[in-house]
Amino acid sequence: MVTAVSIRGRRPVEFRLYTATVFLICLTGCAGNQSYSGSFSPALPSIPAPPPPAAAMSYVDCSAATNGNGTQSTPFNTLTSINATTFNPGDQIFFKRGMTCNGTLAPLGSGTTASPIVVDAYGTGPQPIIDGGMDTAAVQLSNQQGWEINNLEIVGGNQYGVNIAGTAQNTAYTHFRLTNLNVHGAHYTSVTGDDSGEIVITIGNAGESLNDIVIDGVQVHDSQVYNGIYIDAGTGFNTPNPILGNNITIRNSTVYNVYGMGMTLFVVNNGLMQNNVVHNTGQCPPNPGCGADTPGGLMDLACNNCMMENNESYSIQDWSPWDGGDYDVDVWNTNNTVQYNYGHDSVGYCVSVFSADGVASTNHIIRYNVCSNDAQLANSPDPGELFLNTAADGVNGSIDGLEIYNNTFYWNPATPGPAFDTVDASFSGSSPNFFKNNIIYSTVPNLIETTSDFALDNNIYWTVGVAPEWNINGADYTDLASYQAASGEDAHSLYTDPMLNTPDYHSVGAPATAFTLLPGSPAIGAGANVCSGIAACSMGTQDFWGNPLPTGSGYNIGAYQGP
Amino acid sequence: MTATWLRMMGALCVAEISAVLALTSSLAPQPATQPAPDFSLPQVHGGVFHLHGRPARTTLLAFLQTVPDTADTPSRGEAVFVLSMAHQYGPRGLRVAVIDASALVNVQAPRRDALVNAGYDWHLDIPLLVDTDNRVAKAFGITQLPTVVLLAPGGSISQRWEGFTRPAALAQGIERILGGPLGSIPKIR
Numbered sequence: 001m002v003t004a005v006s007i008r009g010r011r012p013v014e015f016r017l018y019t020a021t022v023f024l025i026c027l028t029g030c031a032g033n034q035s036y037s038g039s040f041s042p043a044l045p046s047i048p049a050p051p052p053p054a055a056a057m058s059y060v061d062c063s064a065a066t067n068g069n070g071t072q073s074t075p076f077n078t079l080t081s082i083n084a085t086t087f088n089p090g091d092q093i094f095f096k097r098g099m100t101c102n103g104t105l106a107p108l109g110s111g112t113t114a115s116p117i118v119v120d121a122y123g124t125g126p127q128p129i130i131d132g133g134m135d136t137a138a139v140q141l142s143n144q145q146g147w148e149i150n151n152l153e154i155v156g157g158n159q160y161g162v163n164i165a166g167t168a169q170n171t172a173y174t175h176f177r178l179t180n181l182n183v184h185g186a187h188y189t190s191v192t193g194d195d196s197g198e199i200v201i202t203i204g205n206a207g208e209s210l211n212d213i214v215i216d217g218v219q220v221h222d223s224q225v226y227n228g229i230y231i232d233a234g235t236g237f238n239t240p241n242p243i244l245g246n247n248i249t250i251r252n253s254t255v256y257n258v259y260g261m262g263m264t265l266f267v268v269n270n271g272l273m274q275n276n277v278v279h280n281t282g283q284c285p286p287n288p289g290c291g292a293d294t295p296g297g298l299m300d301l302a303c304n305n306c307m308m309e310n311n312e313s314y315s316i317q318d319w320s321p322w323d324g325g326d327y328d329v330d331v332w333n334t335n336n337t338v339q340y341n342y343g344h345d346s347v348g349y350c351v352s353v354f355s356a357d358g359v360a361s362t363n364h365i366i367r368y369n370v371c372s373n374d375a376q377l378a379n380s381p382d383p384g385e386l387f388l389n390t391a392a393d394g395v396n397g398s399i400d401g402l403e404i405y406n407n408t409f410y411w412n413p414a415t416p417g418p419a420f421d422t423v424d425a426s427f428s429g430s431s432p433n434f435f436k437n438n439i440i441y442s443t444v445p446n447l448i449e450t451t452s453d454f455a456l457d458n459n460i461y462w463t464v465g466v467a468p469e470w471n472i473n474g475a476d477y478t479d480l481a482s483y484q485a486a487s488g489e490d491a492h493s494l495y496t497d498p499m500l501n502t503p504d505y506h507s508v509g510a511p512a513t514a515f516t517l518l519p520g521s522p523a524i525g526a527g528a529n530v531c532s533g534i535a536a537c538s539m540g541t542q543d544f545w546g547n548p549l550p551t552g553s554g555y556n557i558g559a560y561q562g563p
Numbered sequence: 564m565t566a567t568w569l570r571m572m573g574a575l576c577v578a579e580i581s582a583v584l585a586l587t588s589s590l591a592p593q594p595a596t597q598p599a600p601d602f603s604l605p606q607v608h609g610g611v612f613h614l615h616g617r618p619a620r621t622t623l624l625a626f627l628q629t630v631p632d633t634a635d636t637p638s639r640g641e642a643v644f645v646l647s648m649a650h651q652y653g654p655r656g657l658r659v660a661v662i663d664a665s666a667l668v669n670v671q672a673p674r675r676d677a678l679v680n681a682g683y684d685w686h687l688d689i690p691l692l693v694d695t696d697n698r699v700a701k702a703f704g705i706t707q708l709p710t711v712v713l714l715a716p717g718g719s720i721s722q723r724w725e726g727f728t729r730p731a732a733l734a735q736g737i738e739r740i741l742g743g744p745l746g747s748i749p750k751i752r
Binding site for chain 1 (some may be wrong): 632633635639640643644647648650651652676679680683684685686728729730731732733734735737738
């Protein structure tokens with residue numbers, strides 16, 4: 001909320017005041033009654049450092065009849081004056097609530113982390129609207145940093161709603177905040193891939209990076225561009241010395257009704273996607289389609305130490321036969337965690353892990369997620385609630401370290417296939433790969449299709465109305481005992497009704513009692529300590545519902561660890 | 564005196580005592596399972612919200628810091644969850660409201676126009692209530708933000724969550740009152 005404050009003195013006035021002050025100090029010091037012995041060496045008064053220039057506040061009211069000088073009483077009435085101004089750290093730009101400015105907002109200048117340039121709203125009422133129309137973007141920052149953009153509705157743009165781009169080599173751009181924005185209606189005459197989006201923050205030249213970005217409370221929706229929110233924060237991801245952008249967060253935000261991907265973090269170190277809802281992405285019409293890209297809900301790509309947690313993704317659509325899943329740990333990732341998420345009713349998988357290009361995808365954790373009724377595309381080449389593939393680009397990569405535990409899957413695909421599918425995955429290295437303490441509740445026979453590269457144990461499998469089937473190392477087994485004896489896997493697992501509360505729940509909104517364990521469930525206390533014997537391993541602190549975990553033993557199988 | 568008259572007088576006494584308790588209880592914190600203090604508060608976008616309205620409804624009250632609305636606080640995330648509860652369970656009769664309690668953590672109570680703007684900026688399509696002098700927050704014993712309180716249709720406090728609370732936990736409490744999850748028929752075992 002902005003209170004009425006008049007514009008402070010500008011730099012030339014302040015300089016003149018400073019000069020006069022120094023002169024007065026000199027006069028006062030020089031007139032003092034002091035005695036000296038020896039040679040005269042009067043002590044000069046220390047010259048105080050000049051005060052920083054006062055932050056400028058600029059006001060814009062595009063509904064005003066005449067253009068003013070940017071004060072609150074006489075605001076600018078177009079974006080032209082704002083776009084012609086180079087702003088300084090600490091400056092603020094205010095748009096009046098309840099009005100619309102047409103064109104691109106493209107102010108110049110950079111702030112700092114400590115003194116960002118802030119764009120916000122003033123007055124009372126609905127958010128001000130920036131309508132980019134057929135301009136390339138509604139909001140554009142180029143080779144700038146230190147900006148915070150709050151409380152605006154951003155409409156249109158022919159390629160972007162908000163575009164923050166860096167093109168200067170060897171430059172680290174730092175500090176961006178997008179808060180409480182409503183971004184929608186961007187359109188692109190040629191949607192050919194990931195070159196358009198409602199919020200696109202990207203760099204692309206050698207040595208560049210984006211750092212310290214938080215997108216919070218943003219709604220992105222109803223768009224004819226590819227990406228909802230796309231952040232490409234680094235460079236050289238496929239080189240020995242990549243430069244990753246640091247500390248990127250998308251939280252409390254919603255993306256829906258966009259043509260391609262919901263949220264993407266690309267070339268990031270320390271990335272977080274948390275408390276978001278993504279649905280009905282992949283809406284690109286099949287003819288002519290949107291190029292070779294494949295849509296999805298949330299995706300990490302070339303991401304180190306990245307996490308997706310407490311998100312809901314559902315009804316992801318797809319014009320191509322690939323992907324269309326909820327949570328995608330894509331290629332070139334290391335140390336990713338996918339936990340406490342709910343995925344459902346999408347045409348593709350719930351969770352995927354990919355690799356390619358001779359690179360090992362390393363040390364990922366997938367735990368305490370609830371996945372329900374995905375793989376709704378008939379004959380999908382990427383089947384499974386949980387799907388692994390290490391030849392994503394036609395050149396094999398591998399997986400070295402993938403821990404999948406304490407998840408609950410309701411498997412009800414459009415075409416029968418395995419719920420847990422690793423048949424297209426290769427493994428390398430010595431980090432543990434295991435599938436433990438999970439529940440697969442299936443309406444089709446196919447439960448798993450995997451290899452001995454994975455350790456499986458303490459799982460509960462159940463089929464309703466059909467006989468079960470396990471496939472390991474290319475061989476099918478129709479009873480648990482034969483599968484266990486032949487493979488040596490799942491020694492402590494069960495084929496039994498896990499006694500879940502409403503196991504076929506797949507509605508919008510986090511399941512409350514659905515997928516919890518009924519009294520007497522065989523899953524209670526039957527889970528393993530999956531970290532036993534693994535250094536620096538922790539099973540976390542809570543389950544999907546926020547219940548605290550047991551300590552050391554007594555784990556349930558599945559995502560529910562409550563009483 | 565007949566037994567019937569005695570019962571009537573007893574009922575009247577109980578009613579009067581209850582009314583007094585309702586007044587005095589408005590000054591004391593309300594633990595879970597106790598009757599919730601009745602209140603009527605203005606909504607920032609117009610109208611008045613009556614807690615104990617008719618018909619009686621399951622109600623979720625979220626005490627949040629809404630001002631400044633760009634602050635990185637747990638209340639911001641909790642607002643997202645509370646809103647999702649409204650969308651998920653509103654068709655089944657759940658009533659949800661946000662009570663601004665910013666003055667509990669800020670130096671000054673927020674201005675009315677700041678609350679109006681917070682409603683727009685947080686995309687709230689549920690009532691945002693103005694609690695002048697934190698009267699209702701104090702009556703509910705709110706000491707930290709966010710705090711979410713679930714009230715049964717009879718007016719009693721069914722559950723109370725202090726601090727950042729995830730939607731699954733909120734939904735569990737709501738379903739204990741509304742009964743059964745959405746979207747499927749509970750299996751009988």
